[in-house]
Amino acid sequence: KKIENELERLLLQEKAAREEAEAANRTKDEFLATISHELRTPLTSILGWARMLVSGTLPEKETRHALQVIVQSAQSQTRLIDDILDTSRIITGRLKLDAHPVQIERVFQAAVDVIRPSAEAKQIALTVVVDDPRCTVFGDASRLQQAIWNLLSNAVKFTDAGGRVEVRVHQQSSKVVLSVR
Numbered sequence: 001k002k003i004e005n006e007l008e009r010l011l012l013q014e015k016a017a018r019e020e021a022e023a024a025n026r027t028k029d030e031f032l033a034t035i036s037h038e039l040r041t042p043l044t045s046i047l048g049w050a051r052m053l054v055s056g057t058l059p060e061k062e063t064r065h066a067l068q069v070i071v072q073s074a075q076s077q078t079r080l081i082d083d084i085l086d087t088s089r090i091i092t093g094r095l096k097l098d099a100h101p102v103q104i105e106r107v108f109q110a111a112v113d114v115i116r117p118s119a120e121a122k123q124i125a126l127t128v129v130v131d132d133p134r135c136t137v138f139g140d141a142s143r144l145q146q147a148i149w150n151l152l153s154n155a156v157k158f159t160d161a162g163g164r165v166e167v168r169v170h171q172q173s174s175k176v177v178l179s180v181r
Contacts, residue, residue: 042073
């Protein structure tokens with residue numbers, strides 16, 4: 001009876017481990033599908049505009065616009081790849097942070113400056129409000145900027161053309177609050 005109980009326990013344990021492995025595999029497949037789509041989107045834009053430039057038929061004004069779109073799309077793809085590499089570093093415990101006092105307004109404005117051309121391209125009104133420009137936090141400035149950029153990028157990405165995005169930084173008690181609406 002003891003051997004039968006032990007065998008049953010081991011079979012249940014093996015079944016649970018198999019189900020967990022299958023779930024992890026499905027999650028990995030979903031992640032790869034999402035990453036593939038996210039990487040393909042800016043690449044499609046780059047290739048489309050580059051082909052039009054190679055054809056030599058674009059007027060000068062559209063040529064400048066095409067080059068701007070190519071640069072923005074390449075920067076977007078670079079940020080996506082950097083995010084993937086950062087995720088890998090986090091998982092493997094190799095992500096290093098350079099934490100020190102940071103004036104949040106400077107980091108915030110740098111992230112806004114990166115996303116502003118994308119907002120303008122979609123004719124999205126971008127409102128920026130910083131309640132206290134002297135507010136300081138302890139953190140890694142480049143990682144904070146990256147996190148803020150990701151929030152703003154998603155806001156612009158998922159806002160319809162002609163829409164509005166409002167971003168605000170304010171201090172609430174001992175915390176700094178960033179809101180994107």
